[in-house]
Amino acid sequence: MTLTTLDAPMSPLPYRIRQVTWENRDTFSFALAPAGEGSCERFLPGQFNMLYVYGVGEVPVSISGDPAEGDMIVHTTRYVGNVTKAMSRLRADQMIGVRGPLGNHWPAGEAKGKDLLIVAGGIGLAPLRPLIYEALRRRSDYGKIVLLFGTRSPDDMLFRNELRQWRSRFDMDVQICVDRAHQDWFGHVGVVSSLIPRAGFDPYLTHAFICGPEIMMVNTVEALIKRGVSEEAIFVTMERNMKCGIGLCGHCQLGTAFICKDGPVFRYDEMAPWLTIREM
Amino acid sequence: MYILEREYLAALATLLLGRGYELIGPKLAGGVITYAPLAGIEEMARKIRDAQGPGHYRSSPGEEDVWFSYVPGAASLKPWFNPPKCLVCRMRGSADEFLNETPPVTAPKRAFIGVRACEVAALRMQDKIFLEGPYADPEYRARREGALILAVNCSHPAETCFCASMQTGPKATTGFDLALTEISAKGKPAFLIEKGSDAGGELLGELPVRMATAKDKEAAILVSERAAQQITREINPERAARGLAAGLEHPHWATLESRCMNCANCTLVCPTCFCSTMEDSTSLSGDTAERWRLWDSCFVSEFTYIHGGSIRKSGASRYRQWLGHKFSHWHKQFGASGCVGCGRCIAWCPAGIDITRELAVFEASAPATARETVR
Numbered sequence: 001m002t003l004t005t006l007d008a009p010m011s012p013l014p015y016r017i018r019q020v021t022w023e024n025r026d027t028f029s030f031a032l033a034p035a036g037e038g039s040c041e042r043f044l045p046g047q048f049n050m051l052y053v054y055g056v057g058e059v060p061v062s063i064s065g066d067p068a069e070g071d072m073i074v075h076t077t078r079y080v081g082n083v084t085k086a087m088s089r090l091r092a093d094q095m096i097g098v099r100g101p102l103g104n105h106w107p108a109g110e111a112k113g114k115d116l117l118i119v120a121g122g123i124g125l126a127p128l129r130p131l132i133y134e135a136l137r138r139r140s141d142y143g144k145i146v147l148l149f150g151t152r153s154p155d156d157m158l159f160r161n162e163l164r165q166w167r168s169r170f171d172m173d174v175q176i177c178v179d180r181a182h183q184d185w186f187g188h189v190g191v192v193s194s195l196i197p198r199a200g201f202d203p204y205l206t207h208a209f210i211c212g213p214e215i216m217m218v219n220t221v222e223a224l225i226k227r228g229v230s231e232e233a234i235f236v237t238m239e240r241n242m243k244c245g246i247g248l249c250g251h252c253q254l255g256t257a258f259i260c261k262d263g264p265v266f267r268y269d270e271m272a273p274w275l276t277i278r279e280m
Numbered sequence: 281m282y283i284l285e286r287e288y289l290a291a292l293a294t295l296l297l298g299r300g301y302e303l304i305g306p307k308l309a310g311g312v313i314t315y316a317p318l319a320g321i322e323e324m325a326r327k328i329r330d331a332q333g334p335g336h337y338r339s340s341p342g343e344e345d346v347w348f349s350y351v352p353g354a355a356s357l358k359p360w361f362n363p364p365k366c367l368v369c370r371m372r373g374s375a376d377e378f379l380n381e382t383p384p385v386t387a388p389k390r391a392f393i394g395v396r397a398c399e400v401a402a403l404r405m406q407d408k409i410f411l412e413g414p415y416a417d418p419e420y421r422a423r424r425e426g427a428l429i430l431a432v433n434c435s436h437p438a439e440t441c442f443c444a445s446m447q448t449g450p451k452a453t454t455g456f457d458l459a460l461t462e463i464s465a466k467g468k469p470a471f472l473i474e475k476g477s478d479a480g481g482e483l484l485g486e487l488p489v490r491m492a493t494a495k496d497k498e499a500a501i502l503v504s505e506r507a508a509q510q511i512t513r514e515i516n517p518e519r520a521a522r523g524l525a526a527g528l529e530h531p532h533w534a535t536l537e538s539r540c541m542n543c544a545n546c547t548l549v550c551p552t553c554f555c556s557t558m559e560d561s562t563s564l565s566g567d568t569a570e571r572w573r574l575w576d577s578c579f580v581s582e583f584t585y586i587h588g589g590s591i592r593k594s595g596a597s598r599y600r601q602w603l604g605h606k607f608s609h610w611h612k613q614f615g616a617s618g619c620v621g622c623g624r625c626i627a628w629c630p631a632g633i634d635i636t637r638e639l640a641v642f643e644a645s646a647p648a649t650a651r652e653t654v655r
Binding site: 241 | 371375378413569578613
């Protein structure tokens with residue numbers, strides 16, 4: 001956080017859109033750089049920014065780029081509401097307001113010396129991509145690196161280039177599945193949790209990082225626990241309505257947690273009591 | 281401790297106004313005691329009685345010669361520190377090119393007189409939320425920094441009060457600049473004054489006070505003791521927290537849903553409820569865009585809206601969020617119960633829901649702790 005932001009923590013800083021990339025029909029990435037002087041704020045994998053569209057509103061968006069890249073900061077989102085729809089109409093050279101980086105991060109340090117299991121559902125891959133970049137940069141810190149990625153259909157795939165690159169590596173195992181497909185899909189069809197029983201990791205020496213729809217995360221955790229992974233080694237990232245992103249507006253509460261300032265990343269056992277209760 | 285004869289409270293008001301403070305205190309408006317700007321002590325509500333109960337509030341002229349023979353009405357001090365609507369940021373330009381031209385946050389110096397112990401406790405709680413977290417709220421900070429708190433210890437609690445059991449009143453013990461207890465000293469109406477800060481002490485130096493005698497102090501203690509004895513409602517914060525933690529799926533939530541109108545009155549009158557939402561707007565020409573913060577409530581169904589719909593669709597789940605947050609989750613978040621026992625949510629609930637009774641239902645079905653079993 002810059003001092004300006006700490007001083008006025010709810011006031012967005014003007015950034016310029018350098019590049020818009022459409023990942024699939026409803027998901028897009030923005031590469032942003034500060035409009036004025038100065039460089040991008042450093043972030044840690046798992047953190048998010050509040051992105052402001054002039055006159056329309058502000059939403060939390062995952063930072064999906066490489067933490068080592070200092071010139072630009074990349075975000076990925078899907079258009080699902082008023083603000084993200086307005087955002088999807090913005091083009092390169094237009095402006096956007098940024099507050100952040102906010103929230104905590106994936107505890108990658110804890111996974112040192114262990115297998116790293118990354119499980120993503122759909123756009124859940126966005127906040128995990130920075131973690132993958134970091135992990136590959138420090139490849140020798142980990143045992144196996146396994147990415148399990150599930151998406152609705154082959155057309156809903158995102159980060160295709162990265163997935164292709166990662167799949168071609170000999171030091172990383174990438175498994176992809178889709179919920180439904182046409183004849184031209186030769187991969188696995190099924191939910192991502194169905195990949196867990198066959199995935200190559202040591203359940204007793206693995207740290208798992210999961211992001212996706214809540215039901216997908218609950219099913220994935222169940223499959224992991226069944227294989228012997230302990231709840232303390234499983235991390236999930238949560239999504240809730242956020243207005244301020246800094247623990248003052250009250251909207252993102254889930255049980256005792258403020259998703260914005262206590263999360264968005266949680267050790268599974270911290271979230272477990274709330275995830276099974278309806279409308280919590 | 282000092283004694284100030286009652287008639288000289290006007291001198292305190294004049295002193296503060298003379299120093300450029302806006303004086304805010306209890307005032308009768310539309311039949312309800314509210315906190316409003318005062319031009320002098322003569323505008324302050326005095327010798328008023330209030331009758332409060334579930335979904336009930338009436339004020340009437342008091343018969344005793346006691347100035348503070350009432351407790352506040354619906355309005356708490358909250359709007360003076362966390363305003364119902366405030367500007368968050370202002371941008372000029374367009375989506376192609378804009379500048380952040382948010383004006384710096386400023387607030388006038390304000391002195392609050394007649395602040396009750398529960399309000400002081402609520403203010404301390406708001407400090408924890410808005411000042412002591414990872415990020416401070418600039419609006420709250422500006423309003424809080426220059427504020428003087430002149431508390432009055434309650435002598436006539438309302439039927440809806442339960443501060444004694446929440447350990448926040450009826451006597452203010454900390455968090456004030458001066459605290460007054462209305463007593464009779466040497467046969468004359470007077471205030472026993474306790475100094476709570478250097479700023480308060482400095483004010484005392486300018487007033488016609490004398491040192492309090494042992495008898496004066498005893499009289500003040502008696503006022504607070506009697507007030508505590510008059511309080512009939514109670515909540516045990518630990519038991520309430522346990523009852524709610526064990527009762528997240530209790531059938532009683534459905535009963536509450538059938539009574540609650542989702543009007544959000546309880547959260548608006550609550551001196552510790554702090555939730556807010558944001559509203560964006562542009563000028564007609566489009567060259568100015570503003571973002572305003574407005575009070576929000578967990579009783580509003582859009583409160584939890586994310587793509588696909590609201591998380592808390594049912595009234596039962598929203599009632600559970602309010603009560604569960606205030607009496608259970610708050611302990612982990614801010615180190616204490618979120619309730620200060622002011623009773624406003626009882627008096628201003630149009631359905632007359634009395635949380636002291638409702639919490640008892642959850643407590644009754646919660647498993648007792650080992651220690652309680654032994655007892």
